[in-house]
Amino acid sequence: MRISAIAKNTFREASRNRVFAVLVLFCVGMMAFSIVLGRLSVHEEVRVMMDLGLAGMDLVGVVIALFLGVNLLSKELEKKTVYAVLPKPLPRSQFVLGKFLGLGGVMMALIVAMSIVLNLFVLFVGGDVSEVLLRAEFLVMFEMLLVVAIAMFFASFSSPYLSAMFTAGVWLIGRGSGELEALAAGKLAESWVRFLVEGIVAVVPDFSLFFVSGAVVESVRVSVHETFVPWVFVLSMFGYTLLYSFAALAFASALFQRRDLT
Amino acid sequence: MSIVVVKDLKKTFVKGFWRKRHVALRGASFVVEPGEIFGFLGPNGAGKTTTLKILMGLIKPDGGEALMFGKPCGDPATRRRVGYLPESPYFYDHLTANELLDMMGALYGIDAATRRSRARRLLEQVGIAHAASRPLRSYSKGMLQRAGLAQALIAEPELVVLDEPMSGLDPIGRREVRDMIAGLRAAGTTVLVCTHVLADAVTLCDRVGIVVEGVVRDQGLLSELLSPQVLRVDVLLRTSEAASAAIQGKFSDAEFQVTAEGTLVSLSAHERLNEFLSVCIQEGAGVLQVTPHKETLESLFIRQAKEGMAS
Secondary structure (H helix, E strand, O other): OHHHHHHHHHHHHHHOOHHHHHHHHHHHHHHHHHHHHHHHOOOOHHHHHHHHHHHHHHHHHHHHHHHHHHHHHHHHHHOOOHHHHOOOOOOHHHHHHHHHHHHHHHHHHHHHHHHHHHHHHHHHOOOOOOHHHHHHHHHHHHHHHHHHHHHHHHHOOOOHHHHHHHHHHHHHHHHOHHHHHHHHHOOOOOOOHHHHHHHHHHHOOOHHHHOOOOOEEOOEEOOOOOOOOOHHHHHHHHHHHHHHHHHHHHHHHHHHHHOOOO | OOOEEEEEEEEEEEEOOOOEEEEEEEEEEEEEOOOOEEEEEOOOOOOHHHHHHHHOOOOOOOEEEEEEOOEEOOOHHHHOOEEEEOOOOOOOOOOEHHHHHHHHHHHOOOOHHHHHHHHHHHHHHHOOHHHOOOEHHHOOHHHHHHHHHHHHOOOOOOEEEEEOOOOOOOHHHHHHHHHHHHHHHHOOOEEEEEEOOHHHHHHHOOEEEEEEOOEEEEEEEHHHHOOOOEEEEEEEEEOOHHHHHHHHHHOOOOEEEEOOOOEEEEEOOHHHHHHHHHHHHHOOOEEEEEEEEEOOHHHHHHHHHHHHHHO
């Protein structure tokens, strides 16, 4: 009951955030603009729409997850709302978990809403709505949840600005993990920096696995237009998200537990 | 068993890049007994709010002990029995008062039907039932304070901790909140109230503790703490200038002041009051009023604050 009370409140608060609404409108606008871009291409309206739509969802989703995730705990401290909540019989770990679940719910609702809009646009330009697109949208949703968890981890001990920078850094490293591995094995092979790069890549979640359209996965080139990753892969990424999120939230709870709320 | 036991509580804050240290509590000790209203008094920055935040588990002490119901204050089972109103309370401003109480009740594990009925009763009691469905962002400071009181009482706690409960309230609101606190005591609830409004403390509290510079310098019943000794007597006279000069000649140590109501004489040597009154009557002066002045909580508070700062 306690965790759900915090989650419900977080959901309500985040979904009423104006910045959130502006970013969603921006995403829908971007999808609408891809209709124009599709017209400029030669019979590739559906392809342009799906690629730009998914990329827009992913980008806007990451920005929203980052923005809301880093502010989740700091806003409570800054607005002093936490002083009325934490003296209740509520362990801080449950508070952190409730916050995550609430924001996770917002991100899920956001991705569902944007997916519906994207599918409608795809239908509008004459394409078919297949479960392939659904698989890609699920992966984007998992990515958002993981970004929220990592943002909360950094926010548990640093300022919102630093937390945003750290989270964005982790996301960029995660997105470029393949390139970084190649760099470590190639140009940096003889240098000690190689071990540093390899260590960072090993610890940071591989965010490139959440946006695989156009990439090579297990030696196969996958795309939402042709052969895409199977449901087993999507499920395994759900497990991956859960594991990393659990670790990030466990650290966040431990750090938040030690914090003096002055 | 004492409801709250604070023993030798210490806390130092380290802040900023240069790790500047600020000692907030230097070994504060006090107890709150069952069913009483205990006033925790002190000047700004004395360590009152830090002590309450330690009791509420928001801050960890560096040393000493803070127990509620005989258990460490961070214990969730203990917190089920405590209601807390923070200083200048801030709540989620997107919520209505109804939603706030519902959420706070859920945090105590109270079922939905009980939450609803208690919320209705409490909002009525604190006088904001008419605004129960309005978002808190539209509330005035006084209304927020009332909403804060209601959320502190949602679990019908055995101990209520109130940090500056009168802050932001108009005179009628102060009176209502004072009555509410007195009502809590009548119902057997223990109240720990932190305030710097001494008039409220005098009216409400059974016992007080005065904290200065992080140390509780005095605690006990108000009647025990305040000296029964008369410090001075003020006598208001209706008199002519000649008579006034004659009286002044015989009592050179008294202070004479002409006011709109008459001549006000302050006698520090109050044991000479009878003699003074006889002289006044002999000189034909009319005695309008005689007011003895004992030590007030304010003078005790100021004395303790000065001593504390000097030491």
